[in-house]
Amino acid sequence: CRVRHYKFNVVMKNTTRLCSTKPIVTVNGKFPGPTLYAREDDTVLIKVVNHVKYNVSIHWHGIMQIRTGWADGPAYITQCPIQPGQNYVYNFTITGQRGTLLWHAHILWLRATLHGAIVILPKLGVPYPFPKPNHERVVILGEWWKSDTEAVINEAQKSGLAPNVSDAHTINGHPGVVPNCPSTESFTLGVAPGKTYLLRLINAALNEELFFKIAGHTLTVVEVDAAYVKPFKTDTILIAPGQTTNVIVTANKRGGKYMLAASPFMDTPVVAVDNKTATATLHYTGTLTTSPTTLTVPPPQNATSIANNFMNSLKSLNSKKYPAKVPQNISHSLFFTVGLGINPCPTCKAGNGSRVVAAINNVTFVMPSVALLQAHFFNTKGVFTTDFPANPPFSFNYTGTPPANLGTTNGTKVYRLPYNATVQVVLQDTGIIAPENHPIHLHGFNFFQVGRGIGNFNPKIDPKNFNLVDPVERNTIGVPSGGWVAIRFRADNPGVWFMHCHLEVHTSWGLKMAFLVDNGKGPNESLLPPPKDLPKC
Ligand code: C2O
Numbered sequence: 304c305r306v307r308h309y310k311f312n313v314v315m316k317n318t319t320r321l322c323s324t325k326p327i328v329t330v331n332g333k334f335p336g337p338t339l340y341a342r343e344d345d346t347v348l349i350k351v352v353n354h355v356k357y358n359v360s361i362h363w364h365g366i367m368q369i370r371t372g373w374a375d376g377p378a379y380i381t382q383c384p385i386q387p388g389q390n391y392v393y394n395f396t397i398t399g400q401r402g403t404l405l406w407h408a409h410i411l412w413l414r415a416t417l418h419g420a421i422v423i424l425p426k427l428g429v430p431y432p433f434p435k436p437n438h439e440r441v442v443i444l445g446e447w448w449k450s451d452t453e454a455v456i457n458e459a460q461k462s463g464l465a466p467n468v469s470d471a472h473t474i475n476g477h478p479g480v481v482p483n484c485p486s487t488e489s490f491t492l493g494v495a496p497g498k499t500y501l502l503r504l505i506n507a508a509l510n511e512e513l514f515f516k517i518a519g520h521t522l523t524v525v526e527v528d529a530a531y532v533k534p535f536k537t538d539t540i541l542i543a544p545g546q547t548t549n550v551i552v553t554a555n556k557r558g559g560k561y562m563l564a565a566s567p568f569m570d571t572p573v574v575a576v577d578n579k580t581a582t583a584t585l586h587y588t589g590t591l592t593t594s595p596t597t598l599t600v601p602p603p604q605n606a607t608s609i610a611n612n613f614m615n616s617l618k619s620l621n622s623k624k625y626p627a628k629v630p631q632n633i634s635h636s637l638f639f640t641v642g643l644g645i646n647p648c649p650t651c652k653a654g655n656g657s658r659v660v661a662a663i664n665n666v667t668f669v670m671p672s673v674a675l676l677q678a679h680f681f682n683t684k685g686v687f688t689t690d691f692p693a694n695p696p697f698s699f700n701y702t703g704t705p706p707a708n709l710g711t712t713n714g715t716k717v718y719r720l721p722y723n724a725t726v727q728v729v730l731q732d733t734g735i736i737a738p739e740n741h742p743i744h745l746h747g748f749n750f751f752q753v754g755r756g757i758g759n760f761n762p763k764i765d766p767k768n769f770n771l772v773d774p775v776e777r778n779t780i781g782v783p784s785g786g787w788v789a790i791r792f793r794a795d796n797p798g799v800w801f802m803h804c805h806l807e808v809h810t811s812w813g814l815k816m817a818f819l820v821d822n823g824k825g826p827n828e829s830l831l832p833p834p835k836d837l838p839k840c
Contacts (some may be wrong), residue, residue, distance in 0.1 A: 309347065310331075314332055318334055320473075322484035336418060337419055342426060344399075345397055345423075354388075357413060358385065358386055359384060359408060359410060360382060365528055365749075366395060367399075368747060370798070370827070379675070381675070384838060394834060397423055401424060403504075412453055414807065420441040432525075438500050444472065444504065444505065444581070460811065463659065474583040477489050479582030492584065496557055496588070498554050502522075502552060504549070508544050509544065509807040511544065512569060513542055514542075518599035520552050520585070521536050521537070523535070523552075527777055528546060528779060541781075543742030543779060544742055544807075560585065560596040565581040566581075568740070569605050607784075610781075611783075614783075618770075619751070629772070630726075636727045637694070638762075640664055641741045642733030645658070659812060660812050665712055666691065666816065673686050690714075691816055702758055705734060717818065718817075718818050720794040720818055720819070721794070722797055722820060723793060724820075725792075729754075729788075741806065743788075745800065748796060749777065750780070751790065753790065754788065755786070760787040779805055798820055799818070800820065803816070
C-alpha cells in the first residue's frame with residue numbers, strides 16, 4: 304500500500320449546458336470532477352483549497368473512515384466547513400474496501416456540480432472475483448440546473464414550498480440531445496467489437512433515483528456500493544443518489560450506435576413532475592457518426608415492478624474470500640419512520656404560514672453551529688442531545704391514513720451506541736402527505752439489507768423471512784414508497800455518523816439524524832485525535 308496525494312482546488316468555472324452558460328462550483332475546473340484513484344489499503348491525502356465565496360466541505364461517500372471521522376466531510380456533523388480562502392487536508396486510509404464510490408460536497412446544495420468518482424482497485428495482484436474486463440469506464444449520472452442551486456434551496460427554505468426540479472438529467476455531465484438546443488451536448492462511450500467493459504455507474508443527482516439502460520445490450524451487475532454481489536444479468540439498473548453500481552457490458556455487436564438512457568424512477572406529488580431522460584451513445588469503433596442510433600425506451604415512471612425486480616436480485620457475493628459478515632444477534636433493535644410532515648412557519652408567505660418538513664421518528668433534525676464530532680470529542684455541552692428515540696413517539700397506520708397532527712419536533716438529537724453494538728434498524732416509509740422513496744445513506748459503515756417489504760413492517764412475521772446469509776451489503780438503500788427495509792450493521796467505528804435521505808430536498812427538510820458510537824476499550828478502538836488543520840467554525 305502507498306500514500307497518494309491529491310489537490311482539489313475549488314474554483315468557479317463558466318460552464319455551458321442546455322444552450323446557457325453559468326458559473327459553477329467545480330474541483331480543478333472540471334464537471335464532473337476528477338476521479339480519485341487508489342488501491343485497497345492505501346492512505347489518501349486530499350488537500351482541498353477553497354477559492355470560492357461559499358463554505359465548502361467534501362464527503363468521501365462510502366469510505367468507512369475507520370477511526371478517522373474527522374475526514375468524513377459532512378458540514379457541522381464531523382467538521383466545520385472550509386471557509387473561503389482556507390484549506391483542509393482530508394487524510395484517511397482505505398481499509399478493506401475496493402470498488403466504485405463517489406466524492407461530493409456535503410454542504411447546502413453544492414453537490415449539484417461538486418462531485419466525482421472514487422475508484423478503489425483491489426490490492427496489487429488480487430483479481431476481481433469475475434473475469435477481468437478488457438476496459439473500465441466511469442459513468443456519472445447527474446442533474447443540470449439552469450439556475451443557481453444555492454438560490455433554489457434558499458428560496459424554498461424561505462417560502463416553505465418545494466424547490467424546483469432540475470432542467471435536465473446528465474450522463475458524464477451531458478444531457479444528450481435536447482430539443483430546442485441543437486448542440487453536441489452528448490457523451491459518447493467508444494467500444495471495440497468483442498471487448499468487455501466494466502462500467503462504474505454513479506448516481507450523483509441531487510433529487511432523482513434513476514433507471515439506466517443501454518439499447519441492445521445486457522448488463523451484468525457485479526458490485527454495488529463497493530461490495531461484490533452475485534453476478535446477475537439485467538437490461539435495466541435502478542440507482543439512487545449516492546449509490547454506485549458496477550456492470551459488465553460485452554460489446555457483442557459488429558458495429559453501430561446504441562443509446563444509453565438515464566430516466567427518473569419516480570416523482571412525488573410534493574415535487575413537480577420530472578420526466579426528462581438523459582441520453583448518451585455507445586459507439587462502436589469504425590461506425591460513421593452519421594449512422595442511425597438504435598434507441599431504447601426507458602421504463603415508464605413509477606415502474607415499481609422493474610424496480611422491485613432489480614432490488615430483489617441483489618445478493619452479496621458471500622464467497623470464501625468475500626464472506627458476508629451479517630450480524631446474527633442484535634443488541635440494539637431500532638424502528639425509524641422516515642417521511643414528511645408540515646410545521647407552522649409564520650414567516651413562510653408562499654407556504655400560507657406552514658412549511659413542508661421531513662423527519663425520522665418525528666424528529667426534524669436541526670443543524671448545529673458547531674460540528675457534532677468536535678462537541679463530542681471535546682465534551683462541549685449544549686450542542687446536541689442523546690435522546691434520539693428508538694421508536695416513533697406513537698404508532699399509527701404508517702402507510703394508511705395519516706395521523707391528525709402532521710407536525711414534527713425539532714431537535715439536534717443523536718442515538719448513542721456502545722462500541723461493537725450490533726444494530727438493526729427497520730426504516731419504515733410513511734404516507735404522511737405522500738409515500739415517497741427515500742434513499743437512506745449511513746456514514747461510517749456498510750450495512751446489510753436483511754429485509755424489504757411493502758406496507759407496514761410486521762415485527763411478528765417479517766423477521767422470519769429475513770435473509771441473514773447473503774443479503775446485499777451497501778451504504779445507501781432505497782426505502783420503497785409505502786414500504787420498509789431492515790438493515791443491520793456492527794458499530795465498530797467510534798465517532799459521530801450521519802444518516803440521512805440522499806435526496807437533497809429531503810435532507811434540507813430535516814430527514815437526517817446521527818449515531819454517536821463510543822470508543823471501545825481495546826488499543827485500536829478509539830477515535831483518533833483531530834488533525835491540526837481541522838477547520839474552525
Ligand atoms: Cu453522499 Cu451524507 O452523503
